[in-house]
Amino acid sequence: MRVTLNDVSKVARVSASTVSHVLNGTRHVNEDTKQRVMDAIEQTGYIPNLMAKSLKQSASNTIGIVVSDIRNEFFVNIIHVIDEEARKMGCQVFVSSSDENPKKELEIIKAFCERRVDGIIYSPTKGSDQYSVNYLKKSQVPVVMIDRLVGEDFDWVGVENYGSIKKLVKYLADFGYTKIGFLAGFRGISTTEERIQGYLDAIEELHLEKNKDWLITGDYRKDMVSEQVIRVMQAPTVPEAWIAANNRMIYNAMQATNALGLKIPEDIALAAFGDFEWSDYFEPRITTLVQSCNTIGIQAVELLKQRIKNPTMPAQRIEVDSELIIRKSCGEKRGDLSKIHKNQ
């Protein structure tokens, strides 16, 4: 059987409470008794039982993270940051991936609640409003949503979508492109909708060519999307540039351009929302809007801390700026770009 705090107290010939206080530094203990306790801990190989501690204190010092797709490096980077921040405050993180499945997401969140996590940080899936959101409202766990937002009553940290896409469209327009297509991803999640709106408004405001077919939505995991692109590219009038709305959609875009034998940027320009690790190694290097995973992760933890401390605080929204990293995938001929570097 494992050695307990009680065992230590016997070896040290003190009471259990003294050992506890030595361990936690929570009241003054004589130097020599303290030493006896330390020796006893060393000698017995005592490892504190945080489950017992948590039970007693009704605070587990754990955080649950559930992301919609753990294989997406955007979320992995955020997980990494959250983990770092959590460890700084003595927390461990449970991590799980809903894989865009709201039922699975609910199961994970339930499990986290049963484990009495102090809070949950998650990127809800499409359909969360039918599942986890209801559960979370009832269960009263502190929650921070990241990236995507569902409902009105939750804290949220994410990137500024609407303005960022406008910025990117404007960048392309300044190149002289007037026919711009948009690969939007999942319909029905906040990020997608905001980005679509930004795209549409930019097209409108900049008087670029409008074409319903150039807005493509769908599941990035299916081949369907790239097939749609291929179909669009075989019409009489075709886009001169594509924007991929997230780092997964770049696949679909490239799959399509590869299949059509098109060269970037000679035959078609490509830009994306969401950077990816390999972007510097593609030829041509792809122009992307970068979201700071670092900021998102840190702010999410910060917000969660506040929410835990003050559960009745009104819901907060933190919008993180994006940065346009200009590479080669939109061609070389640059117009007057001075405006672009200013935010929107």
Added chain:
Amino acid sequence: MRVTLNDVSKVARVSASTVSHVLNGTRHVNEDTKQRVMDAIEQTGYIPNLMAKSLKQSASNTIGIVVSDIRNEFFVNIIHVIDEEARKMGCQVFVSSSDENPKKELEIIKAFCERRVDGIIYSPTKGSDQYSVNYLKKSQVPVVMIDRLVGEDFDWVGVENYGSIKKLVKYLADFGYTKIGFLAGFRGISTTEERIQGYLDAIEELHLEKNKDWLITGDYRKDMVSEQVIRVMQAPTVPEAWIAANNRMIYNAMQATNALGLKIPEDIALAAFGDFEWSDYFEPRITTLVQSCNTIGIQAVELLKQRIKNPTMPAQRIEVDSELIIRKSCGEKRGDLSKIHKNQ
């Protein structure tokens, strides 16, 4: 305050143990009392407290995962698989990244032990033998190492390194390449050492050109490695092909070839151990040895289950085959490749 099992029992007018047994299906309960309990649970919004349960049962149903680099998609994929497998058996996973830092790794493992995880799956860092390994031996937690192996006394699941590299060298040799360089990564971890040995033995056995300078080791996170490659490529005799020993080293290889203005595969061939998600989109697509993350993750959990059930079982080693995915980065001129597809 939270509603407890006791609260439920009062509402249902039964004893706490009955509620417990209804919840766990651990002894027979009359249909109508069972119904009363279910109603009470529903009515009170009861959420079981797994910490209390774990404390009582001295089994937490949690697994700790610590990887050496969570941003490496190889490890992310494994985490994903372990998480899936764990959830199937009602476990949640703590996840953390040591970032190749043995001290940090030890801190994480200590925390996991204090949280009484049922077992730990981890990819040790260089230096673990000075830190976590000692701790783990004392603490007696069930442990399975993945990818890398440190010490003799631990269960391990990883890819077959030695034979795989030989297979890859042979593949290149069959192309007619006789000057093959090797970008080996971190010295002092088992995977690197095994791969180096495979490389050296293959060179020897196939009578290829030997050159000490063509074996480059170092930290993939530093620029140093690519600089070394550049230096080697400016010597009078240079490699015609490079093998990157892991998916991070591909960066360094590409950085160097880009800097030198070399084209793959016209000027230089490139192949790698370890696939990466974008490999199908690079031009040219890069020939890689693929390790099955799926198999590694599943086997790791399986091994951990066995170890938990039988702590005194002798240490197991599971070696997973790799698969050579031939793409374009070694050129088109193929020789007789029939032998290559057979293992080694």
Added chain:
DNA sequence: CTGTTAGCGCATTCAG
């Protein structure tokens, strides 16, 4: 078929 009881390992009041 159900209830009573006794801890799991710890923190924390209250005494001294």
Added chain:
DNA sequence: CTGAATGCGCTAACAG
């Protein structure tokens, strides 16, 4: 400065 006693929420004998 230290100890004794209590209970966090749950499961699992043991009784009936």
